[in-house]
Amino acid sequence: FPQMRFDYIYYNHARKPINDIRVRQALNYAVDRQAILKSVLYGYGSVAASMLPPMLDWNDQLKPYPYDVAKAKALMQEAGLGNGLSTEILITSGDNQASQIATILKDEWTAIGVNLKVTVLEAGTIRARRKAGDFDMIKGYYTSDVIDPDELVAFAIDYAGGAIAKYMNFKNDRISALAAAAEAEMNPQKRKAMYFEIQKVAYDQFAAIPLYYADNLTALTDRVHDFMQLPTANYRLWETWLSK
Incomplete structure (x- = not known):
């Protein structure tokens, strides 16, 4: 079944030339997400568009960026990078999926x-480099503890919310204003419209490289009892036990 997990590549928007939207567009258009979904997840999932996973107030009107190499090349030319560029992606050691994605x-x-340099590091080293702003892009993912979008908007999209959004240096006044208003809004339909717009603004700004929403797949032996994985992608392991 679907889970509230979102896999993506996030940028450091303070870095040149990533701060140029044409470069972010080009990188997005040069990603074959269907190929990644097939190779990495064997098709068990769906290609992502919004920076929120399927949940309450998820904007299902957004469509994944198309795979269009010709358009990507034209955007690189327009950005003055017709001769190309070199950039680096950080991936966590031991993360086989991230390794496959980076290779693709x-x-x-x-x-x-x-020219993409793939750097494999321990998670702690990646966190230190991220905190110092010493990165171009990082393969990441996140899940939600609740079905409401407020948590993930603050965590990953709104710079004023801190966390990943702050490390990305993605600053958008409209998103911050909408996020603050949505937190105080009691009318569900008005609130939904605000979260729809937040997702649309991030989408239009090519804030990140959305990859996929993975399905929830769990393989267990008959020795495992009372195991439960929630749609939030979290486990209730304190209730799980193993028979001999």
Whole structure:
């Protein structure tokens, strides 16, 4: 069944040339998400568009960015990078899915003149580099503890909310204003419209590289009892026990 998990590549918007929306567009258009979904998840999931996973007030009107290498090349030319660029992605050691994704991106982006350096590091080292602003992009994911979008908007999209959004240096006054208003709004329909717009603004700004929403797949032996995985992608392991 679907889970509230979102896998993506997030940028450091303070870095050149990533701060140029044309470059972010080009990188997005040069990603074959269906190929990634098939290779990494064997098709068990769906291609992502919004930076929120399917949940309350998820904007289902957004469509995944198309795979269009010709358009990506034209945008690179327009941005003055017709001769290409070199950039780096950080991935966590031991994360096989991130490794596969980085390998695919490295190959796909070659077509638009992007030389992608894949750097594998321990999670703590990545966090330290992220905190210092010493990164171009990082393969990441997040899940929600609740079905309401407020938590993830503050965590990952609204710069004023802190956390990942702050490390991304993605600053958008409209998103911050909407996020603050949505927190105080009691009318469900008005609140929904605000969260729809937040997702649309992030989408239009190519704030990140959405990849996929993974399905919830769990393999268990008959020795495992009372195991439960929630739609939030969290586990209730304190209730789980193993028979001999």
